[in-house]
Amino acid sequence: MEYLFIFIAYFSGSVPYGLILTKVFGGIDVRKIGSGNIGTTNVLRTGNNGIAAATLFCDFFKGFLPVYLASRVGIEGIYLYIIAFTAVLGHVFPIWLRYQGGKGVATALGVFWALSPPLGVFSTFMWLSITRFAKISSLSSLCIFTLSPLFAALVLSYPLALFCCAIAALIYWTHRSNIQRLLVGTEKEIGESSD
Numbered sequence: 654m655e656y657l658f659i660f661i662a663y664f665s666g667s668v669p670y671g672l673i674l675t676k677v678f679g680g681i682d683v684r685k686i687g688s689g690n691i692g693t694t695n696v697l698r699t700g701n702n703g704i705a706a707a708t709l710f711c712d713f714f715k716g717f718l719p720v721y722l723a724s725r726v727g728i729e730g731i732y733l734y735i736i737a738f739t740a741v742l743g744h745v746f747p748i749w750l751r752y753q754g755g756k757g758v759a760t761a762l763g764v765f766w767a768l769s770p771p772l773g774v775f776s777t778f779m780w781l782s783i784t785r786f787a788k789i790s791s792l793s794s795l796c797i798f799t800l801s802p803l804f805a806a807l808v809l810s811y812p813l814a815l816f817c818c819a820i821a822a823l824i825y826w827t828h829r830s831n832i833q834r835l836l837v838g839t840e841k842e843i844g845e846s847s848d
Contacts, residue, residue, distance in 0.1 A: 655723075655732040662719035662736045666743020666760055669750055670711035671696045674704050692755035694790045709759050716740045716763030724767065734816045737764040741820060745827055756827040758794045761820050765801070769813060775804050788842040791831035798824040 671691035675683040679699050683691055687698040693709040720737045728736065744760040746752040762780070766773030776797045783793040798821040806814035825832070834840040 654726065655728055655736070658719060658723040658726075658728060658732075658736045659739050662723075662740040663743040664748075665715045665719045666740040667747035667749060667754070668711075668715055668743075669747055669754065670715070671708040671755065672750070674707050674711070675699055675701075678704055690755055691750070693759060712744065712755070712759035713763040713766075715744070716760035717767045718763075720764050720767035730812075733768070734812070737768055737816065738819060738823075740764055741823060745823065756794070757820075757824055758790075758798075761798070761824060764820070765817075768816070769805075769809055772801065772805060772809060772813065772817075776801050789835075789840055791828050791840060792835060794824060795828055795832070795835075 669691050671683050671693065675681045675696055679701055681699050683689075683696055683699065687695045689695070693705050693712065696705040696708045699705070716737075719740050720733065723733055723736050741757045741761050741764060743754075745754045745757045747754040762773065762776055765776050779797045779800060780793050783796050784790065787793060798817070802814045802817035802821060805811075805817045831840060
């Protein structure tokens with residue numbers, strides 16, 4: 654059963670909703686605009702907030718659902734964490750796009766909510782709060798995945814904190830170009846030409 658859910662989690666995570674939605678409803682290949690990323694931040698650059706919101710919703714739930722369903726059938730412990738991590742890996746390395754996917758933020762938030770609602774609330778609140786003032790998506794994302802292991806260790810559990818560290822490492826890797834731009838002060842705000 655555990656291996657079946659690992660398989661399901663990867664293929665759920667790998668569905669490129671940002672690409673599908675922009676092509677179907679906007680007639681645009683989101684990979685050919687802005688940063689070329691398939692996630693919500695780049696979809697916003699199409700100028701269609703509805704498609705961007707739908708992308709966020711779908712990317713969130715493709716992480717949430719496999720983990721939630723796995724927990725409902727009694728899968729727990731290390732296997733549940735592997736399923737959760739695999740869902741995010743699916744988004745970052747989707748088989749359908751030759752393993753060139755998104756940065757994993759919305760899918761990771763979905764996973765957090767499925768594993769621990771308090772962690773989900775904390776991470777979402779921090780992302781919204783930081784984004785409101787900084788207006789830089791990558792900075793908000795890097796902050797919440799830096800803070801989530803600390804929150805998990807202090808409030809929840811050490812195994813969950815270790816899982817958050819693994820997710821944070823993946824998110825930092827997917828944001829390596831953003832980190833370079835943040836360091837030199839050239840990172841753009843949400844809606845501008847580069848994420």
